[in-house]
Amino acid sequence: MNAALEHALQDWYPVAMVGELAPGECKHSKLLGVDITVLANHAGNATESTPTITVRADGAPVDVQQAFDHWWVCLGNKPRSLFTIEEASEADRRFVPCGVVRVACSPLRAVENFLDIAHFPFVHTGVLGAEPHTEVYKYDVKVDESVDEVIATNIKFYQPQAAKSAEGGIQTEYIYRVPAPMAAVLYKTCPLKPDALDVIALFVQPLDEQTCDVWPWMALYDDTSTQAELIQFQQLIFLQDRSILENQLPKKLPLDPGQEIPTKADYTSVAYRRWLKKRGAYYGALEVHP
Ligand SMILES: [Fe+2]
DSSP states (O other): OOHHHHHHTTSOEEEEETTOSOTTOEEEEEETTEEEEEEEOOOSSTTOOSOOEEEEETTEEOEEEEETTEEEEEOSSSOOOOOOOGGGGOTTSEEEEOOOEEESSOHHHHHHHHHOOTTHHHHSBTTTBOTTOOOOOOOEEEEETTTTEEEEEEEEEEETTOSTTOOSOEEEEEEEEEEETTEEEEEEEOTTOTTSEEEEEEEEEEEETTEEEEEEEEEEOOSSSOHHHHHHHHHHHHHHHHHHHHTOSSSSBOOSTTSSOOOGGGHHHHHHHHHHHHHTOOTTBOOOOO
């Protein structure tokens, strides 16, 4: 087995939303190139409305856990801990699993694109950005060694419609966390609650090195929009990203400096690539030259 796959096997990945499958229902999928089946079990007692699931990889049952409204699977024999998101236990938030979007791109490219602020005015015109507000102001990026995560803070950006709940343009503040190679968590100004931050996460299921299923999840303050409206808003944004992602070349993410020229706004991307390389997280990455 190659080292990139061996490394990736020890992380947890989402394979279904909680409640997505009816009891007895089964779906077939892929994870890290391995065929998996996801089966919703019949509830243990009649009052239990959400079935638990069983996942088999190449026919054998594998470890499953529930977090952030999704079922997570690890195929490795030395699993790392699944990262935490504190806001997931704040009961007054709206939790919005947004479904799944399949993208023909490297799972690492899906995460990197989520971290890229500079594309907002051009790809999400009129929603997450607008010309002439294209400047990305200097912000801070580091690896938090205590938890081994990339963290970008102090990001400020003008957004015409920062969220479904926003009325008119606002100066939005962002914090990004990359807690695992194939997950990213964004904290941004909540239009309805200035002292709180909305949480938008991207959980990526690597089907293989060049195809992924992306599961966006949100933990928001919004007491007016319907669940369907919130999902539609997020899906609209992600579908705008999909065509960009599917056309990026090379298909795998280059980790070596110089393989792709970073621009001024790409501080987070540079830190992410360095962090992947240092960890040996090469699944979905171009061959790395030591
Ligand atoms: Fe985007």
